[in-house]
Amino acid sequence: GESVGLHLPTLSVQEGDNSIINCAYSNSASDYFIWYKQESGKGPQFIIDIRSNMDKRQGQRVTVLLNKTVKHLSLQIAATQPGDSAVYFCAENRPRGNQGGKLIFGQGTELSVKP
Amino acid sequence: DAGVTQSPTHLIKTRGQQVTLRCSPKSGHDTVSWYQQALGQGPQFIFQYYEEEERQRGNFPDRFSGHQFPNYSSELNVNALLLGDSALYLCASSLFSGTGREKLFFGSGTQLSVL
Numbered sequence: 001g002e003s004v005g006l007h008l009p010t011l012s013v014q015e016g017d018n019s020i021i022n023c024a025y026s027n028s029a030s031d032y033f034i035w036y037k038q039e040s041g042k043g044p045q046f047i048i049d050i051r052s053n054m055d056k057r058q059g060q061r062v063t064v065l066l067n068k069t070v071k072h073l074s075l076q077i078a079a080t081q082p083g084d085s086a087v088y089f090c091a092e093n094r095p096r097g098n099q100g101g102k103l104i105f106g107q108g109t110e111l112s113v114k115p
Numbered sequence: 116d117a118g119v120t121q122s123p124t125h126l127i128k129t130r131g132q133q134v135t136l137r138c139s140p141k142s143g144h145d146t147v148s149w150y151q152q153a154l155g156q157g158p159q160f161i162f163q164y165y166e167e168e169e170r171q172r173g174n175f176p177d178r179f180s181g182h183q184f185p186n187y188s189s190e191l192n193v194n195a196l197l198l199g200d201s202a203l204y205l206c207a208s209s210l211f212s213g214t215g216r217e218k219l220f221f222g223s224g225t226q227l228s229v230l
Binding site: 031032034036041042043044045046049051089091093095102103104105106107108 | 119148150155156157158159160163171173205207214215216217218219220221222223224
């Protein structure tokens with residue numbers, strides 16, 4: 001079936017360390033991927049996106065890597081801070097022609113940053 | 116610039132009742148998508164509205180229906196509520212691009228409890 005899954009449901013890191021959150025997807029036709037951060041009581045917040053014609057994209061303290069060969073996506077957070085504690089979702093965009101896509105979300109990884 | 120707003124924030128209903136949730140998209144956006152997020156899970160796509168029409172639909176029964184108004188705001192209606200409909204309902208807005216790759220911005224959601 002179609003799914004986007006995460007390898008680790010929880011991740012605990014020390015403040016200042018780098019964090020890596022992994023995600024596997026199953027549909028090779030997906031051409032766009034997004035990472036979202038969701039804090040308690042809030043909706044998902046856009047972090048970074050990447051198109052399938054790219055292998056890497058960098059933002060402020062975050063980097064997304066895409067390996068289409070093994071259908072794997074990762075989010076790297078540099079110098080993790082307590083404010084980064086949240087649940088992180090990868091989402092796979094399933095386009096349907098030019099009519100827009102729909103996002104398929106993974107289960108999520110809870111990141112806990114220890115001071 | 117207001118982001119995506121949803122109302123109400125919390126709602127309690129009993130089985131068999133009907134509920135209407137409301138969403139105002141981010142300024143400048145013309146597309147609204149609805150997602151259901153069960154506790155501990157990633158959001159699940161319900162449907163998407165563009166130009167006042169349902170453009171795509173996920174795997175949800177006909178009890179779930181929606182509407183988009185000329186001002187791009189949207190409603191989600193659920194009839195004959197079941198206990199399993201208890202979840203956080205998220206609205207996301209985007210700007211139609213015609214590429215099938217659209218960045219979604221989420222509201223904080225409506226927490227629905229069915230007793």
